[in-house]
Amino acid sequence: MKPAADDARLAVTGPDPGPDASSSRVATERRYLMCPPTHFDVVYSINPWMDPSEPVNRWLALQQWQRIRDAFVELGHTVELIPPIPGLPDMVFSANGATVVDGRALVARFRYDERAAESAAYLDWFAAQRYEACQAAWTNEGEGDFLMAGGWLLAGTGFRTDRRAHAESEEFFGCPVVGLTLVNDEYYHLDTALAVLDEQTIMYYPAAFAPDSQEILYALFPDAIIATDKDARAFGLNAVSDGRHVVLPAGAAGLTAQLRERGFEPVEVEVSELLRAGGGVKCCTLELRHPAEAELAPPAAAELTAPAEAGGLSVVVTTVASDSHSWNLVYLRLALTELGHQVLNLGPCVPDELLISECLRVRPDLIVVSSVNGHGFIDGMQLISRIRGCQELAATPVVIGGKLGIAGPAGRSRRNQLMAAGFDAVFEDGTGMAAFRAFTERLTMKATA
């Protein structure tokens, strides 16, 4: 199958990315799987965009799909094709067929019977291509609801993918899953409300998510590009990025402007006909992630510095930048001192930069972050990524505790997010000091062993 590429001219918008952002974004070569819309139709309705009473223009759909494919090829990426099957009109949306990480494919189990037969086609294709592939046990609509960003697998639920599929994916791929709940049925898949631009950057439409998911997204990606209602309606978030070029549905003016401002090169393509089935650029594109050519050796765990004194640790006690409370810090300093540790109490409102520079100076055996103002979760997520991003502190034990959200203890999900982000332990309000003491004892024994 070799569709002609000659008639398609890319609507590459904005050749001038601006004075300071032009060269900062780096594209990496990608491999995508697409399915031609040979049998595309709207004969049933499984999302609010689908209206079976209006006939589709299959020729126009094919033109639009072709432009997407050509855009990828012109940008230097490889596009593989899976043969379309008659009677499966939505198979053009290959993103929903599987999630592929490190050459391993977890094939979809569709929510609606109308699409169930697509799974077998994907299983066959992956087997023929010698991928390690298996079908998900729980309802799982592939990259429709699972997107890789910065070592996280962002996972949507609410309309299609079962929450239990999140745990299954975490186990299958061995990478941390961040569960996100969708609440607006126009944005029924994660990839209709959020796009990954590079390892650190996403763009998304907050109103498509439940409040706790909005909080998580803000904590993980404070610098995200935020889509307006209009951008989201234009399906502008159903986009594919190679780290520099972002192929997205035309009409999301707010997003293209912001992308350009941030040094990305938006490539707008018309998807009006595909959108009649609730699909855009991303829906037509499944990324095939292969193992990296040369596996990087994991960084050697930094040795713990010699204890402050026999049996004692050197501990930095601090809080997050926005938190002005100090009694928690005063108490922790006293309690840790009594246990024989040397404590530096940085006091309230410690900017991330100051904490890191102090830690680089004293090289503590343990960093204790205590926060009670309700911003501990979102600020803590940012703080730990900065600490872990600092090579010298990548392996320093860091724990966080206190009242971490404005609505009271949130249970395991918030704890898991914090742990996955790099904290070594989380002591939410109510956990008590015993667990914290036990943690420091274990650390002390390890340090003196």
Next chain:
Amino acid sequence: MNVGLGLAGSFGGFVARAHQVGDLVVQPRMGMSSPRAMRAGLLATKRATATKVGTITLDSYTRTGNHDRARGAIASGVELNGYPIVAHDVSTTRGVLDGVAGPDFPVQIRHGSPCPEDIFGALIAAGLHATEGGPVSYCLPYSRAPLDASVRSWARCCELLASLAETGVEPHLETFGGGMMGQLCPPGLLIAISVLECLFFRQYGLRSVSLSYAQQTSPEQDAEAVLALRRLAAEWLPGVDSHVVIYAYMGVYPRTAGGATRLLSDAARLAVKTRAARLIVKTVTEAYRIPSIADNVDALEAAAAAAAAERRAPAACSAADTGIYAEASALIEAVANLRPDVGRGLADAFRAGYLDIPYCPHPDNAGRTRSFIDISGRLQWSAIGSMPIRRVTGATGSGELTSDGLLASLSYVERKYDDVSPDEHLDIAPMLAPAVASP
């Protein structure tokens, strides 16, 4: 109290009129990030069965000057722990206040910022003229900003706020000095800082101020402290419209609804008994989370009811003089004698340890004082460092609490009001007395 200023339509004037007819003004600490919720909160406050004023409490990002992060949070739909008045534009805030705030319902901005230029600018632009804080009280316990920088910033902010008087409404500024560290600061130092910060406000042109005092561990000691504060205000702030505001307990709060309500009622009784004019409430959910609008309204009405009951059947206010007035006077005089300029006097006083907040880890605080709760439940000094109050306090030790002792002290009020069994009180009591070394 009314000294012939143009107090019509002002925060100070509203409180003064209520005080004249014997009503205690109650006020929440409410702050929500969404303009719609904030407006709903103000409207609910306005409808509460009480003599009340409104509050917009700001979020932590705004307090620390991180407006970009506040803006990012709003755009991302994340709820903050208060209203980001700088991140929201002026028209949004005016929309929140429109038809709500007015002479019959003054609204005060509460924040916690050592360098609040942006906040003052935003509240003035929104048409407001009452706020609170102070160069010491919003610097030492709550930030890492150098005290000098906070003093300079607050001087500019006071001048800016004071200039509103030209527009015909008398601006009002409340010192947060009575709430230093929230707990475990003996009353003499609290009321001294309250008076000193109001002297600072007056120096920079403000003519309507309030002096604060936060409820502590002993009702008798609290009553003595508030009466001393009123006496000191009369002596040190003649010609200024001033009133006393009580903060319901600011430390570790009772976890039971009954305990929380009793503690709030005691705060209301304290205010009525000592003729304080205003009370800032806490809610029954304080120990767990940021209170809801309904929690706040309940607290306002409970406090108003407790105040009314106290007025109907006043208990005798027996506040024996244990030296709080003398201690505070000594501290105020020491600072006033250091420099003619109150701001520089305050900075020098902390540098010299004349003022020294117990347990406060700020680099500009000497950190040589310590306090404890004695067997009768009163806050006492266990170490006074270089503070010039030796002749009042007599000899103290240099005792440092153990961590368990500190925790017991911090939770003293919680345990008392949650009615923990007497046995448990006995278990903890020995830890309350710090080890006292011979001087």
